[in-house]
Amino acid sequence: MENGPLDRVEGNANVHRWSEQTQLEKRDSISVGFMSELSDYTRISVTQNNLQELKEIWDQWDNKTKQLFYGNYxxxxxxxxVQVDKHLFRAFAQFWNPVYSCxxxxxxxxxxTVEEYTALLRCPRFQMDRIYSRAACVPTFWKKLMTVTRMSEQWITARIKEKGExxxxSWVxxxxxxxxxxxxxxxxxxxxLGLYGLMVFxxxxxxxxxxxxxxxxxxxxxxxxxxxILAETFRSLGTCRKTGAGRFIRCAQLLLAWFYSHF
Structure with missing residues (x-):
C-alpha cells in the first residue's frame, strides 16, 4: 500500500537544524541582531459561546443517535x-510568537501540528490528502442551509441575518x-453544524x-x-499578539486540549 503523508515525517531535531540553517543563510528573521517586536502583554478576550444547550441536547440523545453522529462526524x-480556563489561556497565549507561528x-x-489536531478532532472520515479549500463557485448561503437542514427556501431566508460583514x-x-x-x-x-459554528469557528x-x-x-x-482550523488559530493568535489586544475567535477548547496533552 502506498505510504501516506503521515509516513513521511522527519525527526524534530533534523527539521529544527535544517530550518535554523536555512533561515540563517537566507538572512531572515533569525539573523544576528533581530528583535521580535511584540507587546509586553496582550489583553486577549476568550469570550466564547455558551455551549450548555449543545451539551444538554447531546446528553439527551440515545446511543443510536450518538453512533450516527460518530459515524458521520x-x-x-x-x-x-473541555472547560475554557480563561486565566490559563491568556497566560500561555503570551508565549505565541507570530514571527515563527509557534x-x-x-x-x-x-x-x-496537523497530525496532532487530526488526532484531537477524532474524525476517522477525514482524508489527509483531501484538504478543504474554498471552491471558485459555491452554492449561495441559503442553498447550503437548505442542503444541511432540508427546510424550505422561505424558512431559511426568513432566518438569515446580517452580523457585521x-x-x-442564529443558534436559536x-x-x-x-x-x-x-x-x-x-x-x-x-x-x-451548530458544533462547528459555535465552538470551532x-x-x-x-x-x-x-x-x-x-x-x-x-x-x-x-x-x-x-x-x-490550524491556520485560523494561528491567524487569530497572531493578530491579538501583534495588536496587543483582541478576541480569540477560534476553537479555544481544541487549543487547550492540545496544550493539556503536552503539559
Whole structure:
C-alpha cells in the first residue's frame, strides 16, 4: 500500500537544524541582531459561546443517535466537556510568537501540528490528502442551509441575518430545528453544524456564519478541515499578539486540549 503523508515525517531535531540553517543563510528573521517586536502583554478576550444547550441536547440523545453522529462526524462532542480556563489561556497565549507561528517557552518552540489536531478532532472520515479549500463557485448561503437542514427556501431566508460583514443564521433557529426535525439524519447534521459554528469557528456569538456553512458543506466530501482550523488559530493568535489586544475567535477548547496533552 502506498505510504501516506503521515509516513513521511522527519525527526524534530533534523527539521529544527535544517530550518535554523536555512533561515540563517537566507538572512531572515533569525539573523544576528533581530528583535521580535511584540507587546509586553496582550489583553486577549476568550469570550466564547455558551455551549450548555449543545451539551444538554447531546446528553439527551440515545446511543443510536450518538453512533450516527460518530459515524458521520467523529467524536467532536467530547470537546464540550473541555472547560475554557480563561486565566490559563491568556497566560500561555503570551508565549505565541507570530514571527515563527509557534509558542516559545524559553528555549523550547512548540506548535500544534496537523497530525496532532487530526488526532484531537477524532474524525476517522477525514482524508489527509483531501484538504478543504474554498471552491471558485459555491452554492449561495441559503442553498447550503437548505442542503444541511432540508427546510424550505422561505424558512431559511426568513432566518438569515446580517452580523457585521457576514451573513449568519442564529443558534436559536438551529436549536429549535434539532429538537423538532422529523429526520434523525438531518437532526444530526444540524447539530454538527451548530458544533462547528459555535465552538470551532465562533466568529459571531450566538450565530453560525456563512464561512462555516461553506466548510461544513464540503465535509461530506471527506475533506479534512484541520489545516484550515490550524491556520485560523494561528491567524487569530497572531493578530491579538501583534495588536496587543483582541478576541480569540477560534476553537479555544481544541487549543487547550492540545496544550493539556503536552503539559
Amino acid at each position: 467523529g467524536d467532536l462532542p467530547y470537546l464540550l466537556d 509558542f516559545t517557552f524559553g528555549e523550547v518552540d512548540l506548535v500544534p 457576514c451573513r449568519c443564521i 433557529a438551529l436549536k429549535d430545528l434539532i429538537l423538532t426535525h422529523p429526520d434523525e439524519t438531518k437532526k444530526v447534521d444540524v447539530f454538527a 465562533p466568529r459571531a456569538l450566538g450565530y453560525v456564519d456563512e464561512a462555516t456553512t461553506d466548510l461544513f458543506h464540503r465535509l461530506s466530501k471527506r475533506v479534512t478541515a484541520v489545516p484550515t
